[in-house]
Amino acid sequence: MKRLGGLWPRVVAFDNLYLAYRAARLGKADRPSVGRFALNLERELLALQAELESGEYQPGPYRLFTVYERKPRLIAAAPFRDRVVHHALMRVIEPPLDRRFIFDSYACRVNKGVHRAVDRYQGWARRYPYVLKLDVARYFPSIDHALLKAKLADRIKDPRVLDLLGRIIDTSPPTDEPPLWFPGDDLLAPLERAHGIPIGNLTS
Amino acid sequence: MTEGTTSRTDPTPKAVQDCHELLLWLIPVIDQFPRVRRFTLGERLENGVLDLLDALTSAAYAKDKSPHLARASQRLNLLLHLWRVCFELRVIPARRYEHGAKLLTALGQQVGGWQRFAARPPA
Numbered sequence: 001m002k003r004l005g006g007l008w009p010r011v012v013a014f015d016n017l018y019l020a021y022r023a024a025r026l027g028k029a030d031r032p033s034v035g036r037f038a039l040n041l042e043r044e045l046l047a048l049q050a051e052l053e054s055g056e057y058q059p060g061p062y063r064l065f066t067v068y069e070r071k072p073r074l075i076a077a078a079p080f081r082d083r084v085v086h087h088a089l090m091r092v093i094e095p096p097l098d099r100r101f102i103f104d105s106y107a108c109r110v111n112k113g114v115h116r117a118v119d120r121y122q123g124w125a126r127r128y129p130y131v132l133k134l135d136v137a138r139y140f141p142s143i144d145h146a147l148l149k150a151k152l153a154d155r156i157k158d159p160r161v162l163d164l165l166g167r168i169i170d171t172s173p174p175t176d177e178p179p180l181w182f183p184g185d186d187l188l189a190p191l192e193r194a195h196g197i198p199i200g201n202l203t204s
Numbered sequence: 205m206t207e208g209t210t211s212r213t214d215p216t217p218k219a220v221q222d223c224h225e226l227l228l229w230l231i232p233v234i235d236q237f238p239r240v241r242r243f244t245l246g247e248r249l250e251n252g253v254l255d256l257l258d259a260l261t262s263a264a265y266a267k268d269k270s271p272h273l274a275r276a277s278q279r280l281n282l283l284l285h286l287w288r289v290c291f292e293l294r295v296i297p298a299r300r301y302e303h304g305a306k307l308l309t310a311l312g313q314q315v316g317g318w319q320r321f322a323a324r325p326p327a
Contacts, residue, residue, distance in 0.1 A: 014298070014301075014302040014305075015298040015299075015302070018298070018301075040284075041284075041288060042284050042287070042288065042305035042308065042309055043284075043309050043312070045305075046305065046306060046309050
């Protein structure tokens, strides 16, 4: 399959960063952190651009909290300037990646979502006598970093975009997921493989 | 924004020079503004940069530079916001907004460096 290249200049272009800022503040414009960023908008955006171009950019610390809707979930909220970076990335890489997903993937995609998934399910359920219900336990906290990066590298060629994605993945907060052993692993293997991506990140 | 890079040498002539060049670039741009904006936003911008030049030259010749530099930095903050308003009202395209913002922030760094230089006790 053709891997995507030449994305980096589009990610760090000033107008892309500006539009990413607009997208990141949607619905959050009254937050103090957004106000502080907007006060020095040009300075902040140009500083971000310089950091991204020099490779000095490092994502900041997440703010962790738990929601108890249906079941306890640990949510990680990134600082606002990192969210701007997430949007800047996604504005470029999401459309071509999204086209590669199967039609019936309904999670976290534009024009998809639970309601449409339910509609679709209802249609199929009437047609077939059996339903297989299955749920991946603790899916986000158990995603393996090395495998995820390899998957992304299958689709994307641009080394600087991959490097930035890697940095975002590497700064994921540690999870309290119990270690999982796969056939062939030795005793410490699960502890050496970093896993888990933050729930609440656009990039996740 | 990096500490120490601009504070070593006296950045006096460069900041004034840059402000001068900013004016030379900006005034023809403002002349192209549509009439409804030319005498409101455009006027403010032009006066703002002229004021900035005033503050910078005053600082260059004054013994006590800090009040002039403080005024310059205050002007710059306002100018950046006015410039953003111009962009958001679609008076200027994104590329021009980017260029102007870069010139203004670079000038801001010069003024900041100058402030640190002026505040330094004479060696």
